Amino acid sequence: MKRFSQSILRGSYVSLVILLIVALGVGPAMADPGSSPSSRPGAGTPGNPAINPAGNPTGNPAGNHGKPHGNQGPARLAPDLVEQIKGRSPAERIRLVATLHGFNAQDVENQILALGGEVKGRYPSVHQMVLELPAGSVASLTESSSLDYITPDRPVDGMASHLEAATGASLVYSLQAGWPSSASNGYDGSGIGVAVIDSGIDADHFDLRSGGQRRTVASVDFVGSGAAYDPYGHGTHVAGIIAGNGSSSSQLPRGYAGIAPGASLLSLRVLDESGHGRLSGVIAAIDFAIANRQAYNIRVLNLSLAAPPVESFRDDPLCQAVERATLAGLVVVAAAGNFGVDPNGNKVYGGITSPGISPAAITVGATNTHGTDARSDDTVARYSSRGPTRSRSVDPETGAIVYDDLAKPDLVAPGVGVVSLERYQNQIVLRHPEVHVYTGNPREGRYMLLSGTSMAAPVVSGAVALMLQANPSLTPNLVRTILMYTAQMMDGPDLFEQGAGLVNIDGAVRVARALSNRSGSLLLGQKLASQRLPLPQSTIAGETVPWNQGVLWGGGWLSGSALLTQQQMAYAQTLIWGV
Numbered sequence: 001m002k003r004f005s006q007s008i009l010r011g012s013y014v015s016l017v018i019l020l021i022v023a024l025g026v027g028p029a030m031a032d033p034g035s036s037p038s039s040r041p042g043a044g045t046p047g048n049p050a051i052n053p054a055g056n057p058t059g060n061p062a063g064n065h066g067k068p069h070g071n072q073g074p075a076r077l078a079p080d081l082v083e084q085i086k087g088r089s090p091a092e093r094i095r096l097v098a099t100l101h102g103f104n105a106q107d108v109e110n111q112i113l114a115l116g117g118e119v120k121g122r123y124p125s126v127h128q129m130v131l132e133l134p135a136g137s138v139a140s141l142t143e144s145s146s147l148d149y150i151t152p153d154r155p156v157d158g159m160a161s162h163l164e165a166a167t168g169a170s171l172v173y174s175l176q177a178g179w180p181s182s183a184s185n186g187y188d189g190s191g192i193g194v195a196v197i198d199s200g201i202d203a204d205h206f207d208l209r210s211g212g213q214r215r216t217v218a219s220v221d222f223v224g225s226g227a228a229y230d231p232y233g234h235g236t237h238v239a240g241i242i243a244g245n246g247s248s249s250s251q252l253p254r255g256y257a258g259i260a261p262g263a264s265l266l267s268l269r270v271l272d273e274s275g276h277g278r279l280s281g282v283i284a285a286i287d288f289a290i291a292n293r294q295a296y297n298i299r300v301l302n303l304s305l306a307a308p309p310v311e312s313f314r315d316d317p318l319c320q321a322v323e324r325a326t327l328a329g330l331v332v333v334a335a336a337g338n339f340g341v342d343p344n345g346n347k348v349y350g351g352i353t354s355p356g357i358s359p360a361a362i363t364v365g366a367t368n369t370h371g372t373d374a375r376s377d378d379t380v381a382r383y384s385s386r387g388p389t390r391s392r393s394v395d396p397e398t399g400a401i402v403y404d405d406l407a408k409p410d411l412v413a414p415g416v417g418v419v420s421l422e423r424y425q426n427q428i429v430l431r432h433p434e435v436h437v438y439t440g441n442p443r444e445g446r447y448m449l450l451s452g453t454s455m456a457a458p459v460v461s462g463a464v465a466l467m468l469q470a471n472p473s474l475t476p477n478l479v480r481t482i483l484m485y486t487a488q489m490m491d492g493p494d495l496f497e498q499g500a501g502l503v504n505i506d507g508a509v510r511v512a513r514a515l516s517n518r519s520g521s522l523l524l525g526q527k528l529a530s531q532r533l534p535l536p537q538s539t540i541a542g543e544t545v546p547w548n549q550g551v552l553w554g555g556g557w558l559s560g561s562a563l564l565t566q567q568q569m570a571y572a573q574t575l576i577w578g579v
Helices: 079-086 105-114 135-143 162-167 234-243 279-291 317-327 427-431 453-470 476-486 505-514
Strands: 015-018 093-100 118-123 128-134 147-152 155-158 193-198 216-221 264-269 276-278 298-303 331-335 362-368 392-394 401-403 411-414 418-422 446-450 537-540 543-546 550-553 556-559
Touching: 079 093, 079 135, 079 147, 093 105, 093 135, 093 279, 093 317, 105 118, 105 128, 118 279, 128 135, 128 279, 128 317, 135 147, 147 317, 155 279, 193 234, 193 279, 193 453, 234 264, 234 418, 234 446, 234 453, 264 279, 276 279, 279 298, 279 317, 298 317, 298 453, 317 331, 331 453, 331 476, 362 453, 362 476, 411 453, 427 446, 453 476, 453 505, 476 505, 476 550, 505 537
Parallel strands: 193 264, 193 298, 216 264, 298 331, 331 362, 362 411
Antiparallel strands: 015 556, 093 128, 093 147, 118 128, 155 276, 392 401, 418 446, 537 543, 550 556
16 A cells, blocks of 8 residues: 655654545445344344444544535525425415524524524524424525524434443553553542433442432423433433443452443433434433533533435534534544444445534444453454445436545444443333343442444543543544544454454553543644553453554555644644544
């Protein structure tokens, strides 16, 4: 492969390898002809349910500082919206999500009222509004100069401890395995707020309390039920992976603690009791997180849910909201999706869902630990969605379909057979009682077992909380760099299956701690490391785990010591990763 220097990165030891994505084909989901049919793990099957939902290699940062992507011309209608209008009577009302060029809400509201519609929601932090108007009036919105892109209010669905040892997280709670003697204490995520955008959180679960106090510091309902508790059960399970302290399983030989047991949680409920939601609810939750990030020190958003990737990330309203969150300094972690095999069990590529298709999101695939702490036997779960992204747009001049073809996922984490918190009598366990893990605990201390990329994403969210406690100055792009740089490249899976590799929390936190506590304000080329960088390896479960010492950038692979020794333009908070 050809290597050449990249202007976005500074230093003589940085190189770029271009990935030939185009050779994979052009279909929305591409089969691997060498795979043999087999049963699909998870995917909602009793006993092992995965709760389902439903390249630019070089980039030009100068054109994308401080704002997400978007067209600056007349408003455009999403392809599926155009089709919906055709099948409806002109008087039938339709609910829409509109992305604005700026946020001239009053101008838009006047236009909507004139068309016989109404505004259902205003979300200035993400420059979006939720509208409702007659189907016969929708086409008139294309005449608006205030609106950019308009979609239906699409469905969004949830997808369906051993974790501490297998990921290296246990090494950062106290000073072990290569930590410098000058380190004053370990890390547990204390002081870091993680917003869980999901089906709610059981804030009274014993494992989410410390000293008798709830660590769920805010609960907001975006479903419309008036309650932010978790009747479905998915969100509580996700929250436990991020921040459960394992207190209800302390009597067991191996407890069921999460990754960052000191972190604070925000329950932003967007999924109903059946695990379904709407695009407008997720956008409202992201808007809330951005607007309240300082009040709760929200640094991380976890999105273990998915919407269909109908259009390019440049237009997808959920991806646009994710970009706004990233530009506001929030690290957004998203599940890759559970579409790694077709109905016949054949491996397919191109199944990444939204918002995982966004370059601003850290997209996480799932691995199978096979029940061992050692990583040498780990494999990528067959159901875990593979890249590249097949979200698309239409060339306005030629009419040709143009695929985004971004290299995803960004990395992988354990997501098969994960034991975490169970809300008492939630809908998942009522439908599949076999997922309940019997420990003899009362209703406030129960556990259940689930599989899916929904379970892998919160592993990374917990890791980010630990990293930010160790070094609060890290920008979202620098967090991503560290996670990729310290990840372990697995033997066998390709880059579109594992991204930069298997998350290594020990390595990520050690590097975060070694970097300058002013990393967010350093100038290009300034010294980034405040102390000698650790050796590029970890010891996890008795095995030496090498770091891959590289990152995926758009359609290329970047490597070199300058990634961590010098401040790079790519780490700016005003830049969207890889584009």
